[in-house]
Amino acid sequence: MKKIIPLLALLCLPAFPLMAQGILGGHVTGNIQLDGQISHADSLIGATDVPENLLSNTRADILYTNGNFSAGMRFEAYLNPMLGFDYRYKGMGIPNYFASYQGEMVSITAGNFYEQFGSGMILRAYEDRYLGVDNSLRGLNVTLRPFSGVTIKALTGVQRYFWNYISENIVRGIDGEVNLNGLIAAMADSRLRASFGAGFVSKYEPDEFIATQENGYKLNLPRNVGAGAVRMDMSYGNWGLQAEYARKGQDPCIMNNYIYRKGEALMLNATYSQKGFSANLQAKRIDNMCFKSSRSESGEMLYINYIPAITKQHTYAFLNMYPYATQTTGEMGLQGDVMYKIKKGTLLGGRYGTDIHFNGAVITGLDTNHIGFMGTDGYTSSWFKTGDLYYTDLSLEVAKKLSSALKLTCTYGYQIFNPAVEGHSGDLHHNHVVVADMTWKVNRKNVLRFEAEWMGSDSKYDADVDDKRCGDWIMGLVEYNFAGAWFISASDQYVYNDGNKANYYNISVGYTHDATRLQLGYGKQREGLLCIGGVCRQVPASNGLTFSLTTTF
Amino acid sequence: MKRFFLTVISLTIGCFAMAQNATLPQNITLKALDGSTVQSSAIQNDGKPIIVNFWATWCKPCNRELNTIKELYEEWQEETGVKIVAISIDDARSASRVKPHVDGNGWEYEVYIDQNQDFKRAMNVVNPPHTFVINGRGEIVWQHASYVEGDEEELIEVVRRVAAESGN
Numbered sequence: 001m002k003k004i005i006p007l008l009a010l011l012c013l014p015a016f017p018l019m020a021q022g023i024l025g026g027h028v029t030g031n032i033q034l035d036g037q038i039s040h041a042d043s044l045i046g047a048t049d050v051p052e053n054l055l056s057n058t059r060a061d062i063l064y065t066n067g068n069f070s071a072g073m074r075f076e077a078y079l080n081p082m083l084g085f086d087y088r089y090k091g092m093g094i095p096n097y098f099a100s101y102q103g104e105m106v107s108i109t110a111g112n113f114y115e116q117f118g119s120g121m122i123l124r125a126y127e128d129r130y131l132g133v134d135n136s137l138r139g140l141n142v143t144l145r146p147f148s149g150v151t152i153k154a155l156t157g158v159q160r161y162f163w164n165y166i167s168e169n170i171v172r173g174i175d176g177e178v179n180l181n182g183l184i185a186a187m188a189d190s191r192l193r194a195s196f197g198a199g200f201v202s203k204y205e206p207d208e209f210i211a212t213q214e215n216g217y218k219l220n221l222p223r224n225v226g227a228g229a230v231r232m233d234m235s236y237g238n239w240g241l242q243a244e245y246a247r248k249g250q251d252p253c254i255m256n257n258y259i260y261r262k263g264e265a266l267m268l269n270a271t272y273s274q275k276g277f278s279a280n281l282q283a284k285r286i287d288n289m290c291f292k293s294s295r296s297e298s299g300e301m302l303y304i305n306y307i308p309a310i311t312k313q314h315t316y317a318f319l320n321m322y323p324y325a326t327q328t329t330g331e332m333g334l335q336g337d338v339m340y341k342i343k344k345g346t347l348l349g350g351r352y353g354t355d356i357h358f359n360g361a362v363i364t365g366l367d368t369n370h371i372g373f374m375g376t377d378g379y380t381s382s383w384f385k386t387g388d389l390y391y392t393d394l395s396l397e398v399a400k401k402l403s404s405a406l407k408l409t410c411t412y413g414y415q416i417f418n419p420a421v422e423g424h425s426g427d428l429h430h431n432h433v434v435v436a437d438m439t440w441k442v443n444r445k446n447v448l449r450f451e452a453e454w455m456g457s458d459s460k461y462d463a464d465v466d467d468k469r470c471g472d473w474i475m476g477l478v479e480y481n482f483a484g485a486w487f488i489s490a491s492d493q494y495v496y497n498d499g500n501k502a503n504y505y506n507i508s509v510g511y512t513h514d515a516t517r518l519q520l521g522y523g524k525q526r527e528g529l530l531c532i533g534g535v536c537r538q539v540p541a542s543n544g545l546t547f548s549l550t551t552t553f
Numbered sequence: 554m555k556r557f558f559l560t561v562i563s564l565t566i567g568c569f570a571m572a573q574n575a576t577l578p579q580n581i582t583l584k585a586l587d588g589s590t591v592q593s594s595a596i597q598n599d600g601k602p603i604i605v606n607f608w609a610t611w612c613k614p615c616n617r618e619l620n621t622i623k624e625l626y627e628e629w630q631e632e633t634g635v636k637i638v639a640i641s642i643d644d645a646r647s648a649s650r651v652k653p654h655v656d657g658n659g660w661e662y663e664v665y666i667d668q669n670q671d672f673k674r675a676m677n678v679v680n681p682p683h684t685f686v687i688n689g690r691g692e693i694v695w696q697h698a699s700y701v702e703g704d705e706e707e708l709i710e711v712v713r714r715v716a717a718e719s720g721n
Contacts, residue, residue, distance in 0.1 A: 027575040031677040061677060068580060070675070102580040104592065116669045119645035126644070126670070143582070151582070151590060179589045193587040233588040242649055269649040278653030308646035313611040337650060339657030355658075439617075439702060447702040481701040515683070515696045552677040552696060 026066030031552040033129070034058045037082050039544040044502045045524055046468065047543040055082045058092075059129060073097035074112075084539035085132045086301075088162040095163060096136060107143040112136045115155055116306075117175040117199035121246040121265050122227040122291070124306035125159070133300055136160050137171060149182025153199075159293045159302055168206050169293045171304055175199035195233045202226045203293050203304060210258060210296075212374045219258060219375055225251045227263070227291055227305070240271040246289070246305075252375075253295035256288055256329055259378030263288040265307065276341040282310050283334050287366060287381060290328040310335040311361040311393050314413075317493065318433045318455040321469050322417040323529055324363060324391045332386050335361040352401035363391040389428070392416040405442070411435040422529070424467070429459040445484060451477040451491075460498040468527055468541070471499015486511055493526070515552040521545070574692035577605070578675040583640070583665035586652045591665060593672055600689035601634035602715040604708065606662075607673060607683045608639055610647045610654045615682040618700040622708075623660055629709055633716035637662045642673050642681055686711050689719035 036056040041049045056079055063072040077092035078085065098111030114136055117123045127134040139157020146152070153175045158165045177197035181187045187194075203225050210219045229246035248263030264287045271280040291305040307326050310333050314320045338358045342349040365387030368379040395413040402408055413433040419426040433455045440448045452475070459470040477491035486509070493504040506523030527541040581593040596603060608615035619639060622629075629635050639662040641651045648668050655664050667673055676685065679698065686695040686708070695711045697704065 029575050029677050031679050033679055061674070063675070063677065065575070065578065065675075070578075102578075104580055107580065107582075114669055114671070114674075116645075119648070121645075124645070149589070177590075181587070182589055193589065195588045235587060240652065271649070271653045273653040273656035275656055275659045278657035280650060280653045282649065306645060308644065310646065313647065315611065315613045337653065339653065341657065341659060357657075441702045444703055444706060481703070484701070484703055484707060487701065512697070512699050515698045517698050550679045550698065552679060552683070552698065 026064055026069075028062065028064050029553060030060060030062040031550065032058075032060040033548070033550045035082060035546070035548045037542065037544070037546050039083060039542040042524065042541070042543040044500075045504065045541045045543065046466070046527055047524070047541040050083070052080050055080055057082050057085065068102050069100070070102070071097075071099040081132075083542050086162065086299075089132065091163060093163060095134075095160060105145050107141075109141040110139075112138050112160075113141040113155070113157070115141055115153065115173075117153070117173060117201070118197055118229055118231045118244050119267060119308070120306035121244060121267065121289070122199055122229045122248070122305050123171075123173050123175075123201045125157075125304075126306065131300070134160050135301070135303055138165050139171075147183060149179040149184075151177045151179075159304070161294075161301055166294060166302070170204045171201065171293055172204075173199065173201035191237050193233075193235045196231070197233075198228070198230045200226065200228045201291075201304060203291075205293065205295060208296070210252075212258075214373065217375065219252060221252060221295070222250055225249050225291075238272055238274050240269075240273075242269040243267070248289060248291055251291065251295070253290065253292060254298050255290040255292065256378065258295075258374040259288075259372075259376060261288050261377045261379065263291070265289045276343070277339065279336070279338045281334075281336050284310055285332045285366075285383070286326075286328065287330050288378075309363075311363065311391065312337070312359045312395065314395070316411065316433070316435045316437075316451075316453060317475060318431075318453045318473055319395065319411070319413045319415075319435070321455065321473075321528065322415055322429065322431065324393070325421055325529065327365070327390065327421065330366040330368070330381070330387075331363055331390060332366060333361065333363040335359070350400065350402075355397075355399040357397040357399075358395070360394045361392070362389070364389050388418065388420070389416065390418045390421050405440060407439045407441075409435075409437040411437075419467075424465065426465065427459075429457055429470075431455055431457040431459075445482060447481040449477075449479040449481070449489075451475075451479075457498075461500045468495070468500050468502070471495045471501075472497040473499070485513060491523075517548075517550050519548045521547070574694055576691045577687055577693065578672065581672045581675055583667055583672060584648075586655065586664055586666070593675075596638050596663075596687075598634070598636040598689075600719055601636065602689065602712050602719070603687040604635055604637045604712065605676075605685040605687060606637060606639050607642055607667075607676070607678045607681045609641060609643050609681050610650050611643070612681045614700040616658070617702070618682050618684075618705070619660060619662070620658060621702065621705055623658070625705065625709070626661060629712065633709075633712050635712045635716065639664045640672055641666045642668075642670055642678075644668055644670075684708060686715060688715045 038054055039050045058077040060075045073094050074096035075094050078089040081089045096112040100109040114125050125135050125137045137157030141155040144152040156172045158167050179195040181193055227248040231244035233242045244267045246265045250260045252258040266285045268283045286307050292302045294302045307328050309324050309326045311324045340356045342354040344353040366381045367385035367387045368381045370379050393415050397411040399409040415431045417429040435453045437451045455473040461470040473495050475493040479489035481487045489508045491506050504524045504526050508521040510519040522545050525542045579594040583591050585591050643651050648666055651666055682700045684697045685693050688694045
């Protein structure tokens, strides 16, 4: 035996350089994120004690790449899930893994994948770790690029549901896109750029017993539900036009109260842009387009498609206090956006120029005529008539560099908010928001930032509804970045005048080194909706310590 | 027996050590601003350094970073030959606003949209902004998460070093 081992080792030696190129020659990369939280009761803001004392969410993505081949997996641990995350995430494991080949003409992924057809109105498997949404599909995803300018995608899979995959409910889809400038040689350098695409998605779900409320009849449920979409993307010089239209078959589900009406959605977008000026106008109409792989699933899980909100995604706290959540059952919207840069050396532009950004959006419900409840077509709706006002958002932002060290951004916003969007009754809220944000670059290694915000609202706090956003608000924030690595910030938000008077103070410290970032925070967090892309998650109030560590390697 | 394991272990470590820096992922599909699809292998700069920056229209620090660099870009290009490739991770909500946003801000960067976030995942980006420096051989030699005013000075220092190594 002793003699055989050195012999074996010797025999293995020539294999190592080969393995080094073949298997070991690849790269292992990844990222790790750890978030934790300690929260104590505070009756004023509605925070409760955490029985575990410490809550934490951990996630690690490990990716192995070797040429066109890659394989990866994700470890997740929720011990226990942080406040606002669904408790069904409790536990740990490896919910996501895949192997993939990305060639020039062919890409194949087996295992978990994320995919999107067009803008996602009929299919978008995506994830957002901050929302706790992971709609990844597990199955097979193939992309073909047979000719220049032509892309064909085909997929089949089942969707992730917390720690499980609902294996009975299958999602299948096919999508094609043609880019004329890539396909037709004569159009390669044309000023007219044009792409056309079409997709079809079908879900299969076994039958189940669901009875109508009125007379207890069992619903005749479709086991296969299809949805299709066509789209175009054209531009000529400075002008651009995108359009997408989708339809969905009969899909009675809990989100539409089991009606048999077909779904429909239209998105239009027109832009004009040149250096220093741009304008765009978006319109959408969504009617009964909630598309899930399980008909009885309410909430944010198991969505097959994605209907984006077209309102602006604000970053300032008070402009974001009443975020808009997309109403997949029905809405109409119009959004306009204008950016203009006043040139340097002009009266208003000054030495450095001035940036002006205006955004306006109006979202309404549909104008519908009720025709029945469960088991019927539900309602009819008029294409061009609008229903109740859901949301209005106007904002004007002026940003100006005052000197080589000072930069000031001032924003005014006006919002009208209908509590019905969040499923509550009550009067419309009218809010005025003013923000001043100043950055002072003291020197190469020291930067100070100040932010002041005010919100005046006609909303009044009502103990029965207990919406802690009601009332007028004021806030201040100071942030100090030093040595290109550290930051410390302190802020306080105070609600007064018809509000549930409370202070929400916060202190944060952070350190960044290359792609590693550590952040510690202590303070009070208001309860509210965390919304990303029109998808929202309710986050309860918290009072205490939070920490976060992220690294990419 | 012990020697055998030591040999195997040291050979294995040796093989890993032979591995060079990770390179830019190839064949990931991105959208150009004119609506055409582009493979990530098209991100090239004739052997000169590349800055790959992940950003989004709604991300304040990203916009601060790209606006700050805008003022310096010409100077940087002349000095080091660097090219900036700005990858927008805007999703369906705001992807149609990327082109107007880029033009409105007067950015001269090469911009691609990574709407399905395949490139973001392949590069292990957690949050925007996230900046990578790629050397002339396509290897990722430096990366940095987040942006505060002044970070661009460290970035250009790295680019200068990379440019000097590749003899530009």
